Amino acid sequence: MSQPVPIHPEPLARDAEGRPYSTRYGDIYASRAGALGQARAVYLAGCGLLDTPPAWAGRAQFVVLETGFGLGTNFLATWQAWLDDPQRSSTLHYVSVELHPLAAADLLACAEPALRDLAQELAAAWPPPVRGLHQLRFAQGRVRLTLALGDVRELLPRLELGADAIYLDGFAPARNPAMWEPGVLKGAARLARPGARLASYSVAGAICNPLRQAGFEVRKLQGYGGKAERLQAAYAPRWRTRRVEPRAALPAAADRRAMVIGAGLAGAACAQALASRGWVVDVLDAGHAACGASALPAGLAHVRLSPDDDRLARLTRAGIAALRDALPAAGRDAWWRGDGVLLLDTGTDSASRGDAGSVPQALALPRDVAHRVDATQASALAGVSLHRPGLWAAGGIAAAGGLAQAWLSTPGVRRRDASHVHRLQRAPCPGWARSLASGADMTTANGPPWQALDGDGRVLAQAPVCIVANALDASRLLDASGLASGLPRLPLRAQAGQAFIVPAAELGPLRGLRRGILGDGYALPLPDAAVQACGLPAGTRWLLLGATYENDPARPMPAEQAWAEIVGGLQSMVGALPATAPAAARRFHGVRAVAHDRLPCAGPWPDWAALGRLGPAALHRPAYELPPLPGLYLSAAMGSRGLTLAALAAACIATHIEGEPAPVEQDLIAALAPGRFGLRHLARLDHSIDMPA
Ligand SMILES: Cc1cc2nc3c(=O)[nH]c(=O)nc-3n(C[C@H](O)[C@H](O)[C@H](O)COP(=O)(O)OP(=O)(O)OC[C@H]3O[C@@H](n4cnc5c(N)ncnc54)[C@H](O)[C@@H]3O)c2cc1C
Structure with a gap:
């Protein structure tokens, strides 16, 4: 089990002339003649975005792939050019791989004056420094930035996209050779759509030759800012390459029903x-x-942790990000309370075992993704006295049916x-x-x-x-x-489950609960919108307690047994709860669909005959x-x-x-x-x- 390399935000330094400088690579971040000038002259021009007509003209979608996000100037300049261009594509996708992301404040501090407004939007949406992909949306979703945080040699081969333009940036090949390895260049070629353009400020032979071998026609043109030459290339292999074709854009005229x-x-x-x-x-x-399992009035959504940052841990991080991204703008707060979930130690649950407890530190996860809390801190966050320590994890309470x-x-x-x-x-x-x-x-x-x-x-x-x-x-x-x-x-197998909705006042030690807690069972305060949707009396605080796991949906557990099972688990976290369900309690019963490996089935259905x-x-x-x-x-x-x-x-x-x-x-x-x-x-x-x- 290999330990994933944590991502640490890169401290920003300045050279003697005050230019952004990386002490790690001993190099300045951008051309001495200016980052914006370089972005336009090398990358936008090199990829045909300043041509007449520009490369993205009339397209439904245009995808840029970049190695090395750095100060973000190339992204901001591309976004600005897209905004300024009446012939722009309907959407702009920009995917950038970066191992040492700067902090949001540093990005903003280094922003070119002409790009400052956009930099402010970028800084406000800047993701936590956690390895993996982070998708950010701008311009009402028409500009989408995917930040791929991690080593380009590890991440590039795992990206799934088709690129129309490729920007090879990053510190000079002599300073950061890993960024320019033949495998990386081949990896970029794997993602190039037919005719894709590629640009770089570097024309080193160690870059040009592998690009030619990977199917690019390479040209050297006059360089920018004192550099003799810059590189411009087009993906046009003269032979049939054996590759799985990269994703093609759905044409603008496609039937979108x-x-x-x-x-x-x-x-x-x-x-x-x-x-x-x-x-x-x-x-x-x-x-x-929402008449099936999704009739659930409310439930918990949260990241899961594992010492080796396994697939489920990564999926749940991406899942919470996707959920936040998809929340309806109107009434967003009605369906979602994203102030985190307390995962309390149980001694058996892998999400909160001692080893997972040290995960935030081991993976250098930022506090707003997960952090350890002792029982006192957990109690203060929950608003009730909790008997166990645990983790605060990103996530929250969602009104399932309402959402x-x-x-x-x-x-x-x-x-x-x-x-x-x-x-x-x-x-x-x-x-x-x-x-x-x-x-x-x-x-x-x-x-x-x-x-x-x-x-x-x-x-x-x-x-x-x-x-x-x-x-x-x-x-x-x-x-x-x-x-x-x-x-x-x-x-797929059926796994039935029950939960109870109970007036908080009847739940003794849980009555003041103001955040979702999960350990042996879970409890959460029901959002007002869910109270309303369930037709429960307003003005009363309701808690939802869950859940049972039952293998025979045809024979649900009797209510008393289900209550005893749920409450039995919760008591170990909060102390004595009523032995029988209060008269005002409502019972929810639903059936989950579970695959063998307990992961969803999501994606295209295969053509088995093909x-x-x-x-x-x-x-x-x-x-x-x-x-x-x-x-x-x-x-x-x-x-x-x-x-x-x-x-x-x-x-x-x-x-x-x-x-x-x-x-x-x-x-x-x-x-x-x-x-x-x-x-x-x-x-x-x-x-x-x-x-x-
Ligand atoms: C007690 C309990 C507690 C839970 N707590 C949580 C929690 O805290 N957090 C969490 O994330 N998840 C929780 N879940 C799980 C969650 O409810 C499910 O993962 C989710 O609702 C599944 O959504 P779904 O759309 O896949 O299925 P469903 O909501 O079941 O939707 C399937 C829909 O398909 C329709 N349908 C079926 N067959 C056909 C057909 N042939 N033609 C047309 N329509 C059809 C059904 O009518 C139904 O509306 C809980 C589940 C239970 C039972």
């Missing part, structure tokens, strides 16, 4: 993610919005209640009918829109993109639609490289983390559909890939190995 099956948190988050990108989305539910409803109110989303989807199919068309008649596998069809059919075979909805988000029933639906291609069903045609070697590809069945996606198996992970799952799906940079690295995309179980089955791997919870 989708249907989502299931109006719980998972489906609602997908609908919101697409509608906020201009899509029209029909959401079909057998009942009505799903709010997402479904996004303009462009159309709700279709009482629409039970029995089966999916491609819309019949002449070619389609012939292939069916010839017995062709349905999954080989490519093109016609998807249709959702009811039990009588009537078409309920039709769209080029279909997202299956109906929790446990997803497994049946895919099977009934002939999409499992003879593989075992998606291994995989078969690729031959046995394809079975050893990572799950994110499975050939997708065009237009079909899955977001299910949220388990007991729907609040933490539904928005991230939706972001993964929406970015895949649009061809935008992915919000997480490839290994995390693979961890969520719905085809992972089928792939394991096909590869005859031991699919009984379970991930730790």
